[in-house]
Amino acid sequence: MDAAKDAGRAASDPSLPEASPSASIEAGNPAETHAPAPNAPQFTREEDLHAYHEMLLIRRFEEKAGQLYGMGLIGGFCHLYIGQEAVVIGMQMASVDGDQVITGYRDHGHMLACGMDPKGVMAELTGRRGGYSRGKGGSMHMFSREKQFFGGHGIVGAQVSLGTGLAFADAYRKNGQVSLTYMGDGAANQGQVYESFNMAQLWKLPVVYVIENNRYAMGTSVARASAQTDFSRRGISFGIPGEQVDGMDVRTVREAATRAIQHARSGEGPYILEMQTYRYRGHSMSDPAKYRTKDEVSKMREEHDPIEMVRKRLIEMHGVPEADLKATDAKVRETVNQSAEFATHDPEPDPAELWTDILLDARA
Amino acid sequence: MATDILMPALSPTMEEGKLAKWLKNEGDAVKSGDVLAEIETDKATMEVEAIDEGVLAKILIAEGTEGVKVNTPIAIIAAEGEDVSAASTGGAAPKADAATQPAPTPDMQAEGQAATPAPNAKTGDDAPKAPAAPATITNKAPAPVMEEFPAGTEMVSTTVREALRDAMAEEMRRDDAVFVMGEEVAEYQGAYKITQGLLQEFGARRVVDTPITEHGFAGIGVGAAFTGLRPIVEFMTFNFAMQAIDHIINSAAKTLYMSGGQLGCPIVFRGPNGAAARVGAQHSHDYSAWYSNVPGLKVIAPYTASDAKGLLKAAIRDPNPIIFLENEILYGQSFPVPKLDDFVLPIGKARIHRTGKDVTIVSFSIGMSYALKAAQALAEEGIEAEVIDLRTLRPMDTDTVVESVRKTGRCVTVEEGFPQSGIGAEISACLMVDAFDYLDAPVLRVTGKDVPMPYAANLEKLALPNVAEVIEAVKAVCYR
Structure with a gap:
């Protein structure tokens, strides 16, 4: 699963046409921003093994979803999380059971990180009855009350008010839970984000706003869309603390997340984490990604891949035999293949499902 | 002087x-x-x-x-x-020098004069067409819901305003998950005094003043409801809910379906809807038809205080997102309300407010006041109108309407909203399918005029429906 092989797969993926350098827009040098922190906190062997497995599951799952999309088995929109895996895994490693997660439409990784069954997620992508929403939600709309995953929202920025509402409920119930509310750099420019920031700080709600800055809101680079490109400062006028985090390094993510979650859980109010990350794939499956160079993408993959970093550490620092990692890889592939198998053979929803789940029975 | x-x-x-x-x-x-x-x-x-x-x-x-x-x-x-x-008094009083300038009294009673012809109430404009098969399961033939509390129940004269407040207070006493949020609901005691006294009884945890930020607090309310809390989100008026309509429709109404039934949203959005008096186009819009268009919502628009109380209590207990459309002009009007410990009415049932054999008048909310005055005047001319108060707009109790029209053969709808794609248009379409062979005349609609609400007193009066228009429409369908 080395980066070169990964890049080769991407190049041969018909759903991801070659970027045209002539049409590209200078987006700065990602490598400078994402240089590994010299004093990065260290993970134990077990923590690195855990992070490796979790991130690899997302990576392989998303690659498989891309394949199924290319085969016409997944329809509509499909936004892949490849490249950003360290963000959600680092966040989850700092949260505890009961904390809620809510995000936008690039949501498959968050579901898997929350412990949702890959079969149910993949079957929802293919619109089958075994999907988390019984085939009625699709890629952008999956939920799990059991895993405290509240979606999966297709209107950019809407999840920020909703996630603040989850935190409102936590404060109302005094249950000690924290709402982890994710958004992208694009959503961070929506008006309701600031309405939410204001109320969250006003009422000291236990919410951590995670801004996944992957540098492009669809095809518009941060520099072209944002007057203030330091997203960690977006809460300053409300008095909300924030920090920029190397979102490609799962260790720095977890460290910052621990700080932010502690802040929120202790009643001090919201906290903003700008995760500097990168998506390798296009915005959605139909995005030719002409707004950036192929070099920019391959440089990120080769030098800052979040999974490769952990893999290297496991071998060089923790002395894990390569065979063990290959075994992990095989196990993950097997899990993903089983989910794809299920998602392609599970029947479509019964036609009667058209008329169900519109309203709950008030008598129940 | x-x-x-x-x-x-x-x-x-x-x-x-x-x-x-x-x-x-x-x-x-x-x-x-x-x-x-x-x-x-x-x-x-x-x-x-x-x-x-x-x-x-x-x-x-x-x-x-x-x-x-x-x-x-x-x-x-x-x-x-x-x-x-x-110093003389009375009569032709000079200008009111010493006080704030008096506004002309918005007189809902003084109808009937200077009514221009209603261009939208002339013809049945639904051309014949192949009826689509009814797609939803309807409640079969409910009996007229006249008796909703035991005979002999003591009745207490109550304003709509008090009835709404009492409903919220009772439900908040009953269930700690119920809370109210919105602009000026707490310390100010409600912009229209609907939440009066709630802060004092329930405290700031459950009566939450928000900043002026409809989009944001509607989303917060929906998010809280996803976890099982039961927010009552007050919009100072539904005009301002336009800023929040994305959360009402996309987040509240659709999530149950999109989650395959996992994630319900027990929330009530309430506040005054439609025209008040002389507040101009941006504060006078009637959204009844808009919300009634959306699957995943229930939409309630009561007329009487009794219905306001019984239906708001039902709405707060309902596990679904509810749009509860009030009317500012009705807030101060009094109606008898049954003195019962727990008076809850069924959502989705129309009420036959007045029985009659000659024509069916269908209305809701403040439209009922025109309908009832018209029915009174028509009775004096020998036309007995049956007046149906829909009360709930979604799910709409068309069975009660159809049953009535099969008896009377004629129907007039009355609403303050715009004519196109309105509630009257929906009723009319239903009757085409379910009462076509019983109709002796085209269904006529009396609606607000198809213009943004003007400010000038005379123009505003013209823009709203009035009793004379209802009488005219009824006579037209009765060929009188």
Whole structure:
């Protein structure tokens, strides 16, 4: 699963046409921003093994979803999380059971990180009855009350008010839970984000706003869309603390997340984490990604891949035999293949499902 | 010269008020800015200030007097040394110098004059077409829901405003998961006094003042409801809910379906809807038809205080997102409300408000006041109208309407909203499918005119439906 092989797969993926350098827009040098922190906190062997497995599951799952999309088995929109895996895994490693997660439409990784069954997620992508929403939600709309995953929202920025509402409920119930509310750099420019920031700080709600800055809101680079490109400062006028985090390094993510979650859980109010990350794939499956160079993408993959970093550490620092990692890889592939198998053979929803789940029975 | 001080109109819908207290006595000198009196409106207690200098020559309305009509002279101010007894009162009162400028009384009763022909109430405009098969499961033939509480129940005269407040208070006592949020709901006691007293009883945890940020707090309410709390989100008016409509439709109404039934949203969005009086186009929109268009919502628009109470209690208990459309003009109107410990009405049932055999008039919310006055006038001319109050717009109890029209053969709908794609259009389409062979005349719609609401008093009056238009439409379908 080395980066070169990964890049080769991407190049041969018909759903991801070659970027045209002539049409590209200078987006700065990602490598400078994402240089590994010299004093990065260290993970134990077990923590690195855990992070490796979790991130690899997302990576392989998303690659498989891309394949199924290319085969016409997944329809509509499909936004892949490849490249950003360290963000959600680092966040989850700092949260505890009961904390809620809510995000936008690039949501498959968050579901898997929350412990949702890959079969149910993949079957929802293919619109089958075994999907988390019984085939009625699709890629952008999956939920799990059991895993405290509240979606999966297709209107950019809407999840920020909703996630603040989850935190409102936590404060109302005094249950000690924290709402982890994710958004992208694009959503961070929506008006309701600031309405939410204001109320969250006003009422000291236990919410951590995670801004996944992957540098492009669809095809518009941060520099072209944002007057203030330091997203960690977006809460300053409300008095909300924030920090920029190397979102490609799962260790720095977890460290910052621990700080932010502690802040929120202790009643001090919201906290903003700008995760500097990168998506390798296009915005959605139909995005030719002409707004950036192929070099920019391959440089990120080769030098800052979040999974490769952990893999290297496991071998060089923790002395894990390569065979063990290959075994992990095989196990993950097997899990993903089983989910794809299920998602392609599970029947479509019964036609009667058209008329169900519109309203709950008030008598129940 | 002496000038009269007139009872001021202190809100767009105020028609009368209580002269609570005089703060100056006869003979006192007054100067501009002095507080002369306190007046209790249906919403708040307001102070009346003097504008001119002079002497409070005579108090015409004693303190404690209730029901003082707007523009009634309440006192006389004389110039220094002027003979007070010579100061005239009443009749053609001069300009109200000493108080806030009186607004013309919005008179919902004075209908019938100067009614221009209603261009939208002329023809049945639904061309014949192949009816689509009914797609939803309808409740079969409900009996007329006239008796919704035991005979002999004591009835208490209650305003719609009090009924709504009582409903919320009762449900908040019953369930800690119920809370109210919105602009001015707590310390201000409600912009329209609907939440009066709730902060005092339930505290700031459950009665939450928000900043002016409809989009944001609607989303917060929906998010809280996803976890099982039961928010009552008050919009100061539904006009402002336009800023929040994405969360109402995309987040609240659709998530149950999109989650395959996992994630319900037990939330009530409530507030005044439609025209008040003289507040212009941006504060007068009737959204009944908009929300009734959306699967995943229930939409309630009551007329009486009794329905307001029983249906709001049901709405708060319902596990689904509810749009509860109130009407500012109805807030101060009183109706008998049954004195019961727990009065809950079924959502989705129309009420036959008045029985009749000649024509069916279908309406809801304030439209009912036109419908009922028209029915009264028509009865004097020998036309017996059956008046149906839909009460709930979604799910719509078309069975009750169809059953009535199969009896009368004629139907007129009445609403304040715009004609195109309105509630009347929906009723009309239903009758085409389910009562086609029973119709003796095309269904006619009496609606608000197809224009943004004008400000000028005369134009506003023309833009709203009125009793004369209802009478005209009924006579047209009765070929009288």
